[in-house]
Amino acid sequence: MEILKEPLITEKVSAGNEKGVYGFIVERTADKLQIKSSVEKKYGVHVVSIRTMRYAAKHKTRYTNNKVVSGFTNAFKKAIVQVADGEVIDFYGEL
Numbered sequence: 001m002e003i004l005k006e007p008l009i010t011e012k013v014s015a016g017n018e019k020g021v022y023g024f025i026v027e028r029t030a031d032k033l034q035i036k037s038s039v040e041k042k043y044g045v046h047v048v049s050i051r052t053m054r055y056a057a058k059h060k061t062r063y064t065n066n067k068v069v070s071g072f073t074n075a076f077k078k079a080i081v082q083v084a085d086g087e088v089i090d091f092y093g094e095l
Contacts (some may be wrong), residue, residue, distance in 0.1 A: 003030045003038040007091050008078065020048075020083045027078045029053070035079050036080045039089075046084040 008023030016022070026035055036047045053095065057072040 022081050024079045026079045043089045045087040049082045051080040
């Protein structure tokens with residue numbers, strides 16, 4: 001099971017990158033200790049603090065020409081990770 005699914009690359013999170021704050025979409029069952037060890041092992045940085053948020057699935061309905069399509073968006077968990085001063089995570093180096 002992969003703890004870190006993908007990095008968050010949004011305007012709000014990217015503004016925090018200068019301060020050493022990064023965002024990740026993580027596995028819903030992962031706890032803070034698992035997230036910390038996974039980030040430290042994958043990127044080689046020291047994690048200072050972690051904040052997590054769980055987002056519930058939202059009900060969505062779309063009206064088409066033939067019928068009404070309804071369902072749910074995916075539920076996910078987001079982690080905001082702060083690394084030690086002077087350390088940087090380079091998301092674009094892998095491209």
